[in-house]
Structure formats: C-alpha cells, structure tokens
Amino acid sequence: MYPFNQFEFDYIVVGGGSSGATLASRLSENTALSVCLIEAGGKDKHPLIHIPFGISLLTRLRYINWHYNTTPQSELDNRSLFWPRGRTLGGSSSINAMCYIRGATEDYDHWQALGAEGWGWQDVLPYFRKSEHFEHGADEFHGSDGPLSVNDLRYTNPLSRAFVEAAGHVGEKVLKDFNRQDRTGLGFYQVTQRGGQRCSSAKAYLKPARKRKNLTIMTDCHVEKVLIKSTEGANSSAHGIQVSHQGMSYTLNARREVILSAGAINSPQLLMLSGIGPKAHLEQVGVEVKKDLPGVGQNLQDHLDAIVQHRCKVREGYAVALSALPKYAIASVNYLFRRMGxxxxxxxxxxxxxKSQHANGIPDLQYHFLPAILEDHGRQIVMGYGFGLHVCCLYPKSRGEIKLRSKYAADHPHIDPKYLTHPDDVKVMIDGVRKARDILNCPTFRRYQSKEFYPGTDIQSDDDILAFIRKKAETIYHPIGTCKMGADSDPMAVVDNKLKVRGVDNLRVVDASVMPTLVGGNTNAPSIMIAERAAEFVLQDYASGRGA
Ligand SMILES: Cc1cc2nc3c(=O)[nH]c(=O)nc-3n(C[C@H](O)[C@H](O)[C@H](O)COP(=O)(O)OP(=O)(O)OC[C@H]3O[C@@H](n4cnc5c(N)ncnc54)[C@H](O)[C@@H]3O)c2cc1C
Known part of the structure; x- marks a missing residue:
C-alpha cells in the first residue's frame, strides 16, 4: 500500500513502458524535480521476460499482458484478433521480440511533411543515437553512450541462415545492419539485449535510476483518468490523476505536468475517460466533455502479418517435439552458465x-523469419519441425479507431484497426505472400526437405491467396497513431510538435500513439526515441519557467 495522500510530484508519467520508462528516467536525472512513474502492471520479475527464448511462452502469461482483442474485422472473415500488450514495467518492450529497427529515413521526413515540424530524419537521428549502446561502437548512425543495449544475436539457427542465404536467389542483397540508409535486403536483426538477456526499457532506463530519491515508481496502480480543471475563458489544465490500487481509488497531484505514456490503446482511452476526445462519442458514453478533440482514438494504424509456413522432415529449428528435448536440455545449461546458445x-x-510491385521507391514489405511453426501467437502448441516467413505491409492505408466501451476505466476499449479496408493494402499483402513463398522455395532450404502447409501449394490465384490472408492474418504488434502529432491547421492532430495536448495545459502524450504514420519497421526504438526527445522538451520548458 502506498501513502497516496502524502504524495505530490512535479511530473506524473502514466505507464512504465518503452516510452514511459525512458521519459521518467531522463526527467529524474534532474535532481531538482520530483517524478512519479505509475504502472498498471507489476514489477518485471518473471524470468521468462529476461530469457530471450522465453518469448515463445510470454503470450500465455496473462498477468503481464493486457490481452486485448479487436472488434470483429469485416475484411478478415469477421475474426477478432488477439492484441497482446505489455502490462508490467517495461511495457511492451518486456514482451516484444527484441528486433531493433528504426524505420526508413523517409518515414520521419514524411512525418515532417505531414505537419510534425522538427521531426524529420536529421532531427530524430541524434535521439536514436543518444538512447543507444551499440555493441560495435559509435558512428554516424549508431550511438555507444546510451542505456539501450543493441547487439548482434549470440546464436542463430541454421534455418535462419538458410533464409539469409536465399537473398542471392531472389535478387536481394544480404545486409549486416538495417539501421542505415540502405536497408533493402535480407539479414539478421540486431536485438535489444545485454549479456544475452532482454534489454527492455525497464532494464535499460529504470534499473540505473530506481534508487534516485526524486523518482517514485508505483506498480499495480491503474490510472483511471486525468484530473482536469476548467477555467472560464482559458484552456483547461491537468492537475493530477485518479488511480486505483488494490480496489481503492486515490488522487495524486502534479505540480507541473501529467504525461501519458500508456501506449497507443490506453493513452487515447485515458484521454477520453478524462473528457478529452470526440464530443459526440464522449456524450454517448456519458463522459463529461472537457475538451472536444476529434482526433483522439482516430488514425489507428497497425502492421498486418501473414505467415507462409513449411513443415520439414529434417529435425532442425525450434520444434515442440520429444526428439528436441535433449537439444533444449543442453541449451538450458549453456544459457545458465554462459548466457549463450x-x-x-x-x-x-x-x-x-x-519492395512489392506496388512500392513507391522504398521497401513496403518487411519479413520476420522464424525457425519454428507458429499458430495463434504461440498460444496454441503445434508439434513438429518447420519454419515460417512472416510478411507485413509496412505502410497500410487503412485507418482504424479506438473508442470507449463505457465510461469505466476497467472496461477494455473497442479496438477497431479496420484492416484491409483500403484496397491498396490488399494488393501489397498478396504480393508479399508470393514473394515470401519464392524465398522459402529457394535451394538453400532444400536440404531440410520441407513442404508448404500455409497457404498450401494448391493456393495460387490472387483470390485464393486473399482468402488465405482473410482467414489467417494476424497483427505483428505495432499499433500507433491514435493521438497523432500534427500542425495547428490539422483538426485531427491531438498533440503539437512538442507533444502537448491541444487546448489543455500541463498535459502531454509521449508514446507510440503520437506517430502520425507507421514507420517502415518495428516500433520499439521509435517509441524510445520519442521519449528521449520529449524529455528534452519538458526539461527545456522547466528551465525556462514555462509549463506544458
Ligand atoms: C508481442 C510483441 C512483439 C513486439 N515485437 C517488437 C520487436 O521485436 N521490435 C520492436 O521494435 N517492437 C516490437 N513490438 C512493438 C513495441 O514493443 C511497441 O511498439 C512499444 O513497446 C510501444 O511502446 P509504448 O511506450 O507506446 O507502449 P508500451 O510499451 O505498451 O507501454 C505502455 C505502458 O503503459 C501501461 N499502462 C497502460 N494503461 C495504463 C493505465 N491506465 N495506468 C497505468 N499504466 C498503464 C502499460 O501497462 C504499459 O506498461 C512488439 C510488441 C508486442 C506486443
């Protein structure tokens, strides 16, 4: 039990995930400030979080996961898709696949062109570098003094090597580093790991900061809403939060700012629960309107993912099989003593x-190769040996939304990504499946004696491939955009380029929800970069005596 009534802080950061942990750590480097980080989940204690291979079982741990589901998707055979999100210190960086990818340089220049002034590639690169501790040392693209360890994998499976070697057969290059200017090709991912263990934002940023006297980290505290004061003739302003802990509600006051870092689902949910959002919708669910902001919860984008899967006769890869047990026994000893293998x-x-045949200059498809058979995000056990190539459409044009189900914070919001509602996304996905197939049929895989079972060799026409996508595609976990950053002239922009909520003082949003459009890649590194930048905005305002 925390002594809530005695607490008051300069800054309250809501959500201890990729962005929130980064932000709270950076703000509390200034010892003159008091900072509180509030996380709905618990401490990141479970060993499966820290052992990279544990990711194969993480979706089964309910208590570190929000276990969201989307609304039925009309273009995916009316299926509701499972959306895991981290609910523990480190947030989704404690349950993610650790691939370290920033996206294309063009992605950030595109943000700027859309109205996110000051967020072009040259503006954001210093913050990627600032966050990073790159194993191979600093250079023009990488940093070596930051808290986030970025390493090469200590072990790669022969099947993954066969995938990379296939590049030459399909006219692609082999790349050593996807985080440089030229990133068209195949290769191994760099990973957010340190010493063979996961390096989440909690490990990178909170561990070194947690003993600071000016940083309070509160776990198992679910924030229910931001407290907003309305003053006649002036902007409303945030002055604290309402939080539930062990079944009781408390309030906490913020002297300077409340900063929402609750992620692309929960940040817009919290804004709406606090009366900030589309007026008609708030009235419909019975929330008192404090600020009509039509963009809150809109502009939801995500990477949809289809998997081409093979079964193989040769016993290679990470199988669920009795015959694999001796290999795992040796692996556990190797890991226990050397953090290798x-x-x-x-x-x-x-x-x-x-690039698909529809690409506009830069790659519009991303692959993730898994030397294992995967069904339902690993929640379903599939016996046997095999491998799969995940393909996703990097720049979907479909736009979805998050809406409140009720005015109660405990109720999961409606999550409707509206996958494939734009016809161009369909075309890119179909071409992506064809290209993935070509790779898995390369001679480099021949020695494994494999056979495609998804989509299945009889599925050849565009219509049949589309039917397969509708039946089987899932998320690859990159929702963004629901509190998008944009120019004053954009009525759908929720935050300005300093991440301040429009028309509400002392309130910012700092997480993946502020991205105006998806980056061409995974979203952890960009979420951390956003928080690195935000910390500087907040500290500059503090130094100049300005509020949010
Ligand atoms: C299974 C999975 C695999 C992924 N793989 C990769 C990958 O390999 N590489 C990559 O770059 N990206 C990956 N991602 C995506 C990446 O991890 C996310 O984009 C990133 O973590 C988002 O950061 P965030 O700060 O916006 O949100 P999060 O990290 O999700 O943080 C939000 C935090 O806020 C807390 N919170 C929410 N609501 C409340 C509330 N009301 N009160 C208090 N606390 C609250 C949550 O519990 C959570 O800790 C993956 C994601 C998942 C789920």
Missing part, C-alpha cells in the same frame, strides 16, 4: 525489407 535467441532472428 538457443535460449539467447529471440526466435525472430532474421528478416528483411523488400
């Missing part, structure tokens, strides 16, 4: 970026 693998070891 199979258990240091993130499973999604290799991948790449390629």
């Amino acid at each position: 199979i258990f240091s693998s993130n499973i999604a070891e290799a991948g790449g970026f390629v």
Whole structure:
C-alpha cells in the first residue's frame, strides 16, 4: 500500500513502458524535480521476460499482458484478433521480440511533411543515437553512450541462415545492419539485449535510476483518468490523476505536468475517460466533455502479418517435439552458465525489407523469419519441425479507431484497426505472400526437405491467396497513431510538435500513439526515441519557467 495522500510530484508519467520508462528516467536525472512513474502492471520479475527464448511462452502469461482483442474485422472473415500488450514495467518492450529497427529515413521526413515540424530524419537521428549502446561502437548512425543495449544475436539457427542465404536467389542483397540508409535486403536483426538477456526499457532506463530519491515508481496502480480543471475563458489544465490500487481509488497531484505514456490503446482511452476526445462519442458514453478533440482514438494504424509456413522432415529449428528435448536440455545449461546458445535467441532472428510491385521507391514489405511453426501467437502448441516467413505491409492505408466501451476505466476499449479496408493494402499483402513463398522455395532450404502447409501449394490465384490472408492474418504488434502529432491547421492532430495536448495545459502524450504514420519497421526504438526527445522538451520548458 502506498501513502497516496502524502504524495505530490512535479511530473506524473502514466505507464512504465518503452516510452514511459525512458521519459521518467531522463526527467529524474534532474535532481531538482520530483517524478512519479505509475504502472498498471507489476514489477518485471518473471524470468521468462529476461530469457530471450522465453518469448515463445510470454503470450500465455496473462498477468503481464493486457490481452486485448479487436472488434470483429469485416475484411478478415469477421475474426477478432488477439492484441497482446505489455502490462508490467517495461511495457511492451518486456514482451516484444527484441528486433531493433528504426524505420526508413523517409518515414520521419514524411512525418515532417505531414505537419510534425522538427521531426524529420536529421532531427530524430541524434535521439536514436543518444538512447543507444551499440555493441560495435559509435558512428554516424549508431550511438555507444546510451542505456539501450543493441547487439548482434549470440546464436542463430541454421534455418535462419538458410533464409539469409536465399537473398542471392531472389535478387536481394544480404545486409549486416538495417539501421542505415540502405536497408533493402535480407539479414539478421540486431536485438535489444545485454549479456544475452532482454534489454527492455525497464532494464535499460529504470534499473540505473530506481534508487534516485526524486523518482517514485508505483506498480499495480491503474490510472483511471486525468484530473482536469476548467477555467472560464482559458484552456483547461491537468492537475493530477485518479488511480486505483488494490480496489481503492486515490488522487495524486502534479505540480507541473501529467504525461501519458500508456501506449497507443490506453493513452487515447485515458484521454477520453478524462473528457478529452470526440464530443459526440464522449456524450454517448456519458463522459463529461472537457475538451472536444476529434482526433483522439482516430488514425489507428497497425502492421498486418501473414505467415507462409513449411513443415520439414529434417529435425532442425525450434520444434515442440520429444526428439528436441535433449537439444533444449543442453541449451538450458549453456544459457545458465554462459548466457549463450538457443535460449539467447529471440526466435525472430532474421528478416528483411523488400519492395512489392506496388512500392513507391522504398521497401513496403518487411519479413520476420522464424525457425519454428507458429499458430495463434504461440498460444496454441503445434508439434513438429518447420519454419515460417512472416510478411507485413509496412505502410497500410487503412485507418482504424479506438473508442470507449463505457465510461469505466476497467472496461477494455473497442479496438477497431479496420484492416484491409483500403484496397491498396490488399494488393501489397498478396504480393508479399508470393514473394515470401519464392524465398522459402529457394535451394538453400532444400536440404531440410520441407513442404508448404500455409497457404498450401494448391493456393495460387490472387483470390485464393486473399482468402488465405482473410482467414489467417494476424497483427505483428505495432499499433500507433491514435493521438497523432500534427500542425495547428490539422483538426485531427491531438498533440503539437512538442507533444502537448491541444487546448489543455500541463498535459502531454509521449508514446507510440503520437506517430502520425507507421514507420517502415518495428516500433520499439521509435517509441524510445520519442521519449528521449520529449524529455528534452519538458526539461527545456522547466528551465525556462514555462509549463506544458
Ligand atoms: C508481442 C510483441 C512483439 C513486439 N515485437 C517488437 C520487436 O521485436 N521490435 C520492436 O521494435 N517492437 C516490437 N513490438 C512493438 C513495441 O514493443 C511497441 O511498439 C512499444 O513497446 C510501444 O511502446 P509504448 O511506450 O507506446 O507502449 P508500451 O510499451 O505498451 O507501454 C505502455 C505502458 O503503459 C501501461 N499502462 C497502460 N494503461 C495504463 C493505465 N491506465 N495506468 C497505468 N499504466 C498503464 C502499460 O501497462 C504499459 O506498461 C512488439 C510488441 C508486442 C506486443
């Protein structure tokens, strides 16, 4: 039990995930400030979080996961898709696949062109570098003094190597580093790991900061809403939060700012629960309107993922099979004593970026190769040996939304990504499946004597491939955009380029929800970069005596 009534802080950061942990750590480097980080989940104690191979079982641990489900998706045979999100210190960086990818330089220049002034590639690169401790040392693209360890994998499976070697057969390059200018090709991913263990934002940023006297980290505290004061003739302003802990509600006051870092689902949910959002919707669910902001919860984007899967006769890869047990026994000893071997693998070891026939200059497809058979995000056990190539459409044009189900914070919001509602996304996905197939049929895989079972060799026409996608595609876990950053002239922009909520003082949003459009890649590194930048904005305002 925390002594809530005695607490008051300069800054309250809501959500201890990729962005929130980074932000709270950076703010509390200034010892003159008091900072409180509030996390709905518990401490990141479970060993499966820290052992990279543990990712194969993480979706089964209910208590570190929000276990969201989307609304039925009309273009995916009316299926509700499972959306795991981290609910523990480190947030989704404690349950993710650890692939370290920033996206294309063009992605950030595109943000700027859309109205996110000051967020072009040259503006954001210093913050990627600032966050990073790159194993191979600093250079123009990488940093070596930051808290986030970025390493090569300590172990790669022969099947993943066969995937990378296939590049030459399909006219692609082999790349050593996807985080440079040229990233078209196949290769192994760099991973957020340190010493063979996961390096989440909690490990990178909170561990070194947690003994600071000016940083309070509160876990198992579910924030229910931001407290907003309305003053006649002036902007409303945030002055604290309402939080539930062990079944009781408390309030906490913020002297300077409340900062939402609750992720692309929960940040817009919290804004709406606090009366900030589309007026008609708030009235419909019975929330008192404090600020009509039509963009809150809109502009939801995500990477949809289809898997081409093979079964193989040769016993290679990470199988669920009795015959694999001796291998796992040796691997556990190897990991226990040396932090090496199979258990240091993130499973999604290799991948790449390629152009579909519809691409506009830069790769619009991303691959993740898994030397294992995967069904239902690992929640379903599939016996036997095999491998699969995940393909996703990097720049979907479909736009979805998050809406409140009720005015109660405990109720999961409606999550409707509206996958494939734009016809161009369909075309890119179909071409992506064809290209993935070509790779898995390369001679480099021949020695494993494999056979495709998804989509299945009889599935050849565009219509049949689309039917397969509708039946089987899932998320690859990159929701963004629901509190998008944009120019004053954009009525759908929720935050400005300093991440301040429009029309509400002392309130910012700092997480994946502020991205105006998806980056061409995974979203952990960009979420951390956003928080690194935000920390500077907040500290500059503090130094100049300005509020949010
Ligand atoms: C299974 C999975 C695999 C992924 N793989 C990769 C990968 O390999 N590489 C990559 O770059 N990206 C990956 N991602 C995506 C990446 O991890 C996320 O984009 C990133 O973590 C988002 O950061 P965030 O700070 O916006 O949100 P999060 O990290 O999700 O943090 C939000 C935090 O807020 C807390 N919170 C929410 N609501 C409340 C509330 N009301 N009160 C208090 N606390 C609250 C949550 O519990 C959570 O800790 C993956 C994601 C998942 C789920």
